[in-house]
Amino acid sequence: MSINIVTLIGRVGTDPDIKYFESGSVKCKLTLAVNRRTRDGDHTDWFNLELWGKTAQVAGDYVRKGKQIAVKGSLKFESWNDRNTGVLRSTPVILVDQLELLGSKRDTEAETMDSNPEHF
Template sequence: MIILEKLESNMATLNLNQINLVGRIGQEPEIKYFTSGSVLAKVNLAVNRRSKDEAPDWFPLEFWGKQAEIVGNYVQKGSLIGIEGELKLDEWNDKSTGMLRSKPVVRVNRLELLKSANNSTNSNNHSQPTSSETHSQDYHQEDEF
């Protein structure tokens, strides 16, 4: 019984929500400024599969604060980036149906600018951790990104 309790206690600390991706930006970043002073950047990231014949996987990303500003200034459609983040579920009530909707989004904690859209190596790599503030309540978008 003691072993089981210890195992359950250790499992509670083993929760992990981390995602690492390298891919290309699919469209120009969408930047939002809030009256609170927060800044949000949203993009979709295309990550190629091993086979060139397969379509890439697409991941919606969100960046907050300084990283959002970096995305707005240095990232464009076609830029190659690497990210580390966590998967979260955005939930909102659909205005037209009243139903609860949700979609998974990657909240980025670390950003690496690898190559610009014109395929030249970026000489100014930025690696910035996001602040520990939680900003998810500031912005919800009902339309697909």
């Protein structure tokens, strides 16, 4: 038996990077900042997220830098050979299956007002 489940709640560090493929697939990349308590105080861990399909489209439409979200998915490692040294490198990526938009409706309305000067 093996288990590979990751659940994170944090704030988005970058606006979504959306790619549309000729096949009709949609891919979204995000970074997520998650605070972790330590003996020395809070520490921020950064995670790379990868979303596909409808989940990616929702992220592209509704997620922006600073937005609080919850994600559930699995951990994978992307590997490549370094161009300069030829050394095999890798980085962890969370492959997101589920995305939940968090924060109050008031937060969303405030974001809308900030981005639409006609409300002032």
